Amino acid sequence: MDSHKTLPVLSQKGVFVIGTDTDVGKTFVTSLLGVLAKDDGYSVGMVKPVASGAIPMAQSSQFDEDNIIPRDEAIMDDTETFGIIHASQLESTDATMLMQAIGxxxxxxxxxxxxxxxxxxxxxxxxxxxxVKIPYDELVEHIHHVVNKYDITFVEGAGGVTTPLTEDRTFTDLAKDSQLPALLVADGRLGSINRVILTKEYAEHHGIHVKGIIVNNTAQVEPFLLHTNIEDMERYTHIPVLGVIPPFDGIDAWNTKVEWAREFIDSKHVWQVLGNE
Ligand SMILES: Nc1ncnc2c1ncn2[C@@H]1O[C@H](COP(=O)(O)OP(=O)(O)OP(=O)(O)O)[C@@H](O)[C@H]1O
Ligand SMILES: C[C@H](N)[C@H](N)CCCCCC(=O)O
Ligand SMILES: [Mg+2]
Structure with a gap:
């Protein structure tokens, strides 16, 4: 596990993973990066600060039918603090995947x-x-706390770059206030050049430094279009594409995924690009 420990010491210890849209593969790609970072010998933090679409924790090892609080009983008041939501036994499947990736x-x-x-x-x-009232400042503090705890921490937003987070903040605010560089996950389909440029321009305009792009090619775009799309993403944004991920159709186990991921992501290069000021 620690055999690769000729690692760059990261001056930037965290990365905020943003996407061109929801369902583009942020969680999948972040999990791959997490498993690679761990396999490279880093201690790895993961944060999915706020997840919607959470489900009862039925599949979890913690499942206890008597503990599941129905949604209408899970209503909280303004005195809410971290952890209370989990008393309601709701599971973000994004968080579960991120956790499984790093064990x-x-x-x-x-x-x-x-x-x-x-x-x-x-x-x-x-x-x-x-x-539920989400205390924005505490969320930012929580991210800083986790980033300081591990060698490298991946923070996954939700949806596209500027999904609404609270009544008066979006994930753009959170990415900026977390003071982390960003990694942009995009698809490779026709239209992805425009989506990547708009997302990058918006992010940079709001003070978020996008350092790399990962193309998650689940649509299996034909090679010529994919190649030219990637060329143009780099040309118009001046940001490197650090990996192109095909659909994963193997056994759903992270110890097999790490070898698979190494075929498509040069992790040391990614840490160098993301980890330097
Ligand atoms: N390369 C891939 N191979 C196989 N399945 C994938 C791949 N990328 C993503 N998926 C699957 O596609 C779905 C959407 O991906 P994912 O959940 O990572 O999107 P997301 O950008 O994190 O969405 P959200 O905005 O909800 O957080 C998931 O079921 C995920 O497991
Ligand atoms: C619950 C879902 N799977 C995503 N995590 C949330 C996506 C919110 C997108 C909001 C929007 O920008 O229109
Ligand atoms: Mg996700």
Whole structure:
């Protein structure tokens, strides 16, 4: 596990993973980066600060039917603090995947995912419907705390770069206030050049430094279009594409995924690009 420890010492210890859209593969790509970082010998933090679309923790090892609080009983008031949402036994499957990738146990769930909210909505709307007030400043502090704890920490937003987070903040604010460089996950389909440029321009305009792009090619775009799309993403943004990921169709186990991921991501290069000022 620690055999590769000729590692760059990272002056930037965290990365904020943003996407061109929801479902583009932020969680999948972040998990791959997490498993690679761990295999390279780093201690790895993961944060999914606020997840909507959370489900009852039925598949989890912690499953206890008597403990599941129905959604309407899970309504919170303004005195909410971190961890209370998890008393409602809701699971963010994003957080679960991020935790599994780095071998983090359930004891780390509230560190990884302070807020898990029901409903396939933006976190802002999900929080409003659940009666939860997300304390924005504490969320920023939590990210700083985790970033300081590990060699490298990956923070996953939700949806695209500027998904609403609270009544008066978006994930753009959170990425900026976390003071972390960003990694942009994009698809490779026709239209992806425009999506990448717009996202990069928006992020930079709001003070977020995008350092790399990962193309998650789940649509299996034909090679000529994919290649020219990547060329143009780099040409117009001046940001390197650090990996192109095909659909994964192997056994769903992280020890096999790490070898698979190494075929498509040069992890040392990624740490160098993301980890330097
Ligand atoms: N390269 C891949 N191979 C196989 N499955 C993938 C790949 N990339 C993503 N997926 C799957 O596609 C779905 C969407 O990906 P993912 O959940 O990572 O998106 P996301 O950008 O994190 O979305 P959200 O905005 O909800 O956080 C998931 O079921 C994920 O496991
Ligand atoms: C719950 C879902 N899977 C995502 N995590 C949330 C995506 C919110 C997108 C909001 C928007 O920008 O329109
Ligand atoms: Mg996700």
């Amino acid at each position: 983090a146990g359930e004891d780390r769930r509230s560190e990884v995912n302070p807020y898990a909210l029901p409903g396939e909505y933006s976190p802002k709307l999900a929080a409003r419907l659940a009666g």
